[in-house]
Amino acid sequence: NNLWNFWSAFDFCATVLTTIGYGSIYPRTAFGKIVLILYTICGIGIMAMYLGLFSKGIISLVNFLIDLATKVIRTVDRQFTCSEVLSRMFSLLVVVTALTAFVIIWSWRLSSSNPRDSFLKAAYFYVITLTTVGLGDISMTEAKPFVLIRVLFLFCVGLTLVTAVFNALRSVLAAHTK
Numbered sequence: 001n002n003l004w005n006f007w008s009a010f011d012f013c014a015t016v017l018t019t020i021g022y023g024s025i026y027p028r029t030a031f032g033k034i035v036l037i038l039y040t041i042c043g044i045g046i047m048a049m050y051l052g053l054f055s056k057g058i059i060s061l062v063n064f065l066i067d068l069a070t071k072v073i074r075t076v077d078r079q080f081t082c083s084e085v086l087s088r089m090f091s092l093l094v095v096v097t098a099l100t101a102f103v104i105i106w107s108w109r110l111s112s113s114n115p116r117d118s119f120l121k122a123a124y125f126y127v128i129t130l131t132t133v134g135l136g137d138i139s140m141t142e143a144k145p146f147v148l149i150r151v152l153f154l155f156c157v158g159l160t161l162v163t164a165v166f167n168a169l170r171s172v173l174a175a176h177t178k
Contacts, residue, residue: 007145014152017043020134055163062091084175092168099161106154130158
């Protein structure tokens with residue numbers, strides 16, 4: 001069964017760049033493996049820059065909003081204080097909550113639009129994918145083009161949120177060790 005067409009190639013390229021790698025499609029020739037090695041070296045670096053840039057933007061926005069809320073509260077209660085560690089921990093909580101809500105909402109959406117998929121199966125798919133484990137037991141290779149594009153876009157957003165969680169955690173640890 002030859003699954004190689006434009007959309008499966010698109011899916012393959014995206015799963016390599018995101019380091020998910022389900023294993024449902026892979027190169028079989030020496031030339032294909034060499035091309036994949038080169039593509040991986042260049043592509044993962046570019047993807048890491050994208051994830052880093054956007055996740056830092058998310059964290060900066062959350063931190064700005066927390067700092068703004070702190071200033072507003074101080075106008076009402078001049079005694080109010082919020083340490084940097086507490087502020088960064090709240091930022092981590094906000095980002096973890098956003099990631100959890102993202103997985104729940106899109107798992108519900110996927111399971112409600114496809115009667116063959118339960119909520120658990122959809123949640124499992126998103127968690128395994130967003131953690132880049134990509135076991136290969138569930139793959140989007142045979143999805144319709146519109147569904148594939150939507151899911152790959154969601155992967156990018158979800159991976160950005162996962163990266164933001166790690167950045168927020170790093171920020172908490174950095175503030176704690178000052």
